[in-house]
Amino acid sequence: MESFRISTETAGLDLPLIHRFLSEHTYWAKGIPFALVQRSIDHSLCFGGFLGKSQIAFARVISDYTTFANLVDVFVLPEHRGRGYGKALMDAVFAHPQLQGLRRFTLATGDAHGLYAQYGFTAPLYPESLMERYFPSVYAVAP
Structure with a gap:
């Protein structure tokens, strides 16, 4: 059985997978452009x-590393959920x-x-x- 490994090295991220999941399978980033x-x-x-060389999960933190952080874009691919x-x-x-030691750590979630x-x-x-300033349709493509 392959062990689960977590890395913060961005060079190893599967950007097409992350983009595809965020743009096609989330309620918060539907339609987001790859760029x-x-x-x-x-x-x-x-x-x-x-798992091995395949990316199955992702999370992103926006922070000043001193006082504030915001957790976003967290996902585990559906076929790997329920395994911790x-x-x-x-x-x-x-x-x-x-x-x-951050004073505030925030996130928004609809289901977790x-x-x-x-x-x-x-x-x-x-x-x-x-x-907040919230623009839920910012990634929508006009016909």
């Missing part, structure tokens, strides 16, 4: 999860030395509250102080 995925990876701390790979990926993210609660995530303590 934007590439640029987002270039400017983030990325975690690739691998997502939890192992999150363990690696939250153990990363550059992500220690149980997983993230295991890592101390809760609803915002002061939701009245949070604001």
